[in-house]
Amino acid sequence: MKKKLIQQTTEHFEIMFQQKPDYIFLSPGRINIIGEHVDYNDGFVMPAAINKYICFAISKNENSKCTLVAKDLNDTYQFDINDELKPIDTMWANYILGVLQQLKEKGFAMSGFTIVFSSTIPMGAGLSSSAALECGIGYAMNKLFHLGLTKEDIALIGQKAEHTFAGVNCGIMDQFASVFGKKNSVIKLDCNTLEYEYYKADFKKYSLLLLDSNVKHTHLTSGYNVRRQEVELGLSIIKQHFPEVRTFRNCTESMVLELKDTLGETVFKRCHFVVNEIQRVKEAAEALNNSDFKRLGKLMSKTHEGLSKEYEVSCEEIDFLVDAVQHEKTVLGARMMGGGFGGCSINLVKKGSESKLIEKITERYQKAFGIELKAYKVKISKGASLYKN
The missing domain is CATH 3.30.230.10 (Ribosomal Protein S5; domain 2)
Incomplete structure (x- = not known):
């Protein structure tokens, strides 16, 4: 290529x-x-x-x-x-x-x-x-x-x-x-x-596979701006109760949980995702250091759950692509990648299993949405x- x-x-x-x-x-x-x-x-x-x-x-x-x-x-x-x-x-x-x-x-x-x-x-x-x-x-x-x-x-x-x-x-x-x-x-x-x-x-025995939903929903920009406002509001409330907190980086999950009612349902969910995602990046770095790809895959899947249910920036098509591979033995983890509301899912999969997986998911995706799936095998360069x- x-x-x-x-x-x-x-x-x-x-x-x-x-x-x-x-x-x-x-x-x-x-x-x-x-x-x-x-x-x-x-x-x-x-x-x-x-x-x-x-x-x-x-x-x-x-x-x-x-x-x-x-x-x-x-x-x-x-x-x-x-x-x-x-x-x-x-x-x-x-x-x-x-x-x-x-x-x-x-x-x-x-x-x-x-x-x-x-x-x-x-x-x-x-x-x-x-x-x-x-x-x-x-x-x-x-x-x-x-x-x-x-x-x-x-x-x-x-x-x-x-x-x-x-x-x-x-x-x-x-x-x-x-x-x-x-x-x-x-x-x-x-x-x-x-x-x-x-x-x-x-990744040795594993590879990265991108499944392109071929959709881009228009509320990417508006959704992004609203999320920024919600987390800024959340952080200001957290700082009022915990003056030692300067940024989300030194805010803990227990602090957010303690303020669940004060933050209100939506802002709580946004802040809960951010604090956990910051932690997941640290854990992912450890997993890579130890070549623990199963753990990395689990962290990726956890991120998607948070992006979909708490940060609410996924969409039906991307959720479908991530859910469709969760029970495949050859897939270690999958998640939405990027700003959201469309685009690609990133999948950590066993080498050699890509073609069968692409074929299977393409057929199911076409049936569910009438959209042709695109797939890209990528290497880190x-x-x-x-x-x-």
Whole structure:
């Protein structure tokens, strides 16, 4: 898949510009093993880069003219690097323009360039194709024009580009995973301080399987904003009763249980999920350290239960996909991944069992919802990189 992607992107560049590209870059999508909806609640997340990529074929120009070619969309956008860059109606171009404008504002000098890019990251499946695009461009510009940026700089520039040019107020996890990814390792990331540790995730006899529900319910944004308000209210109530609590990180389950009536049913459920999810990430890190994949699987399933019943960000289709594998002997654990209300479930399964499982669940899902299921086997890979033949 990777070789084919590189070959097709390179060939398209040669056809478009009658020359070979100077450089080839790869920028990966990401998964999150555990730690959902805690990035804005002072928790930790556990993302990893995966072997689904955006490939960039790039050459420098002698002038200030830039040409962007989105091969998969059969679309092209041209501009002058010396002009002030502003968001446009073409959303894919905004992710790139946002990064370039950030670099310009920081005083970096760049000349024109030509880019062709193509992707194997499924769109809309919650695997962060936008972060891969932003970070791939940041990484490529850094190499192309010797800007001296650190990996952290590239991730933060990508995040700010999404805020300013795409209008999405995202956290740092996606960009961080795309840049800092390491083969067979997950990152335990503190989204507040950006401190991180790698944990070995060589699954050996097991593999990660994503089942894409092919649905995206519209209340993702509104639901997300409401959840943020509910947990903020909950935390303020907890602080009134327990002044030693600064964040959810030093709040205990027993404190939340003690305030069940005071918090009210909904806010209690939200806070109970957050406190337990922060704890589950710590336990997942231990499980990975000990290669205890059965425990990791159980923690993933517990997370889904919390996301569905307490945080209430799942949906009927995703609940169906998670429930459908719970009694399969080859599945160690499964959960909804990402913001919720659609997208993918992530499943930890025995190697070699994937095809049968996909076939079985696809048929059941089609019968229940009349929707075609998509499935992706993924491996944990390294972050953005320069491809060398």
